[in-house]
Amino acid sequence: MGNALLDVQHISVSIDEKQVLHDLSLQIGKGETHVLMGPNGAGKSTLGYTLMGNPAYHLDSGTILYNGKEITGEKTDQRAKDGMFLSFQTPLEVPGIPLETFIRSSLQQRTGEHIKLFQFQKDLKAAMQLLNMDPSYASRDLNVGFSGGERKKSEILQLLMLNPSFAILDETDSGLDVDAVRTVSKGIEEYQKKRDGALLIITHSTRILESLHVDYTHVLVKGTVVKTGDGSLVQDINEHGFEQFLGTGGGEAHE
């Protein structure tokens, strides 16, 4: 896989004193698109949260390196500044902070520079158009009263505006209708093209992957990676499901 952007070495992770990931290793190179699949309770979201440094998840053992630097002890905001991004499965409402202000603040944190307002608003408008988002959402409080689909779009909008070098997309298509999946997919494609960024797409359905180029696919069952293959593994799972992999996992189910 060449120069690994993300190097996860033998991590075991617990939440509420229950171990959820066991001795998991993974490497993702620059510009690669990886898919992580698995049945419910496999621990997929746990991996996403762990990579992003959510303090509720405890790293029992192992190391995580990003761009050659060890980030195991780094706080979440530092990892974001390093270039990581997580699109949440259930994005939270944050009352009182308009979407536009939020994105601008995040951008400011990331680059450390004063944002040129005119260019920012142009970029924002273009990105919202690409995602078929009504411009009025920019001034609405972050995710407050947004439907499931609109929240996912808001996540992908942030992805496009913040332009990270590595993005983890957690169940981005769950709860979306056919059109929304297509739109969101379009957004991810745009990100794939625009940047030499890497993607880790966590999903248990494959709708969202239909128009994306996938380099590697991993199957996670009960906290362990039981199979790694290339893009064709997605098709395999589509046809035969996860049955063939069950019974090969390590610990108890947890998501």
Added chain:
Amino acid sequence: MSIHTTINNIPAPTWNWLKINNAPFSYSASVLGADSPVQNVLPAGVSYKADAGSDAGTYSGIATGVGKNIDSLFTDAGVRPALITAARNTHVSEPVCIAFNPADGSSTASSQIIRAEEGSSVTVIISYTSDERASGFQTVRTLCSAGKNAFIHLVKVQLLGSSFTQIDDTGTDCEEGGRVEITQIILGGKETFAGVASRLSAYQSSFKSDTAYLCRGSQKLDMNYVVRHLGKKTDSKMIVKGTLLDTAEKTYRGSIDFKNGCSGATGNEQEEPLLLTPSVVNKSIPLILCDEEDVAGEHGATIGRLGEDTLFYMQSRGISKQAAEEIMARAKVSSVASLVPDETIVTKIHNYLDKAFAHE
């Protein structure tokens, strides 16, 4: 003996002009201690002592909702609390039924202690019935102590005559993982004072209470429910729903008290009084007291008439406004009655409701 005091005191008082801080109570006739008669055959795993004797001391520290100010009613009457114990690790399949049938003109006090030993679970149903025109006074105090990982379901159903005054006082305490659920239905009486206090001092102990009432004529209902969270990850939920008609009066005080140290605790209380006539009096004061950061507390109250949307929906199905109101009032009671695991009692509740609405 004579008693002149305040009961159902709220943990944090407020403006006195609201007259909501407590209920004044006076009584000057003599009160006799009465036993707590068990109706059915005691189910396996349960032991019953008509007189707890020295064991009563173990539980005397349990705080109750109505409060210490009525202690003298029990001591003066020489009440000996009954003790119902569920044996360790026993899941008692049949409920223990205690039925009170106070006579016209009676003035009695009774008390029970329900103890569920570690790992056990038990249901106790206490019902109060009397002749429709009977008058009298009854005060009852029930203490529940749930051992480690034990469960007590206490059901209280009040169907007393319309001239009866009743004080129904409950207090609960739990050990680690212990749980108490209280199901309470108050339909009769002239004036009822109901108080429940729950103490969750142990880790992961929990409390739930569901209360339903129907107050008509000039009935008065005064309630005081308090949950005190001391232990970590404790959980409570209190739901009170009912209907007020004619010139009935109801006061509800519901308090969730998060004490310092109860991190991870969650508390929720909801109140839904349905007011159906112009001369009713409804007082509500849902409190949350909080001394701990890592908690989540919530309360909500919806007070008023039948919602316009609901009414419209029902009318579009041919149901008149009056019928709709009756359906809703009954539904509030039956939703709580569905938690009572005794057919006979549930039937009694529905019969009572039938008679109540037949007069309307």
Added chain:
Amino acid sequence: MSDTNESGKTQVNDIDRSMYDFRYDEKDFYRNDPGLTEEIVAKLSDDKNDPAWMKEFRLKSLAVYNELKLTNWGPDISDLHMEHIATYVRPNTKMQGDWKNVPQDIKDTFEKLGIPEAERTSLAGVGAQYDSELVYHNVRDEVAKQGVVYTDFESALRGPYAGMIQDHFMHLVTPRDHKFAALHGAVWSGGSFVYVPKGVHLSFPLQSYFRLNAKGAGQFEHTLIIVDEGADLHFIEGCSAPKYNVANLHAGCVELYVAKNAHLRYSTIENWSKNMYNLNTKRAKVEEGGTIEWVSGSFGSHISYLYPESDLVGERARAEFTGITFAGNGQNLDTGAKMVHKAPHTSSVITTKSISKGGGISTYRSAVYIAKNAAGSKASVSCQSLMLDSQSRSDTIPAMEVLTDDADVGHEAKIGRISNEAVFYLMSRGISEEEARSMIVSGFANPVSKELPLEYAVEMNNLIRLEMKGTL
């Protein structure tokens, strides 16, 4: 203090809390003896040249004060010793209509607080009170031409509106209401009288600013506002004081009369220093079709008792209360609102937010009363409390009394901490933990800050940011 970027929005720099914490000597000021006796009250009345009825009123109020007891609920104020409070401190200046003529150090006080500047740019009139008397009062010409009256209370007592004042003064809040209303009745001084004639809409707000500079003194200003039929006014009240080690007392009184179809918005940012006892009484009476909107930010004081009350006495009268209380170390702030529905089809909405940190105690206390004749009324209460640590307290004590079936009363309250998930979400976008928590708290306060004029919203967010610094 602030600068603008391209979009015209103010960028916020850190504010130094000590900007409020300056004080001046009481050069040649007159200060009455501390404590409360008939002699002291009588002398106060004579010094102020009260009309006879007012002197009598003061003495009667003093008698009521001595008769009434303290409440059996609320924060403990036993450390407030009235015998040590000077109830009257008069600065050595007469009231001026031009800042040029106001003594330098007093003028500097208000310059520092930004008052003259605000007046130039965005207010229709300003009243500035320093300790017990008004030192400055001015109303824009065009506003005065519309017949708007905005004067200091003392002149109003003797001018053409004397009769109106006598008919209204302490009729809404009477000395019998509670002990500190009686105290107010005895030693009130300063404050403003506002009258807005029928149909007049002021396009800019009127503002009163109260500054208590004297140590160990009390401020007892009286604000009486009458908004006549169909008129519209926005009134802003600001207050501050430097911090002393001894107690200062604020027992002001605000009486608002909103006539038929009139509209009044009353905004307050209360930022008294942390040695202040703030025992304020505010009440509005709203007639048919009228509306009162209260916007209230409570950040200061050692102890506060503050529950603006709205009496909805005319059909379709309406009241809205939006408030935020931030209780930090050493503060015990007991605040809320009272809504009294005494006529059909009236409506009220209460939205409050409260924040406690560093050992502060914040209590939300409310009463919603729906009288028997208030058929068709609606009331809704929403209060949210945020606990920032476990040394603090937050209590919610909402009472509702409903005496008719034809009313809709909804209530919800939530209490909790800053959500870890929300902090994680913001941090995952590169925002530091401290900044994330500050943003969440500002977002929490947003429903209130968006009701305030921009400078106040900015000030409020600054105060929040300041309070949030170093909370990790």
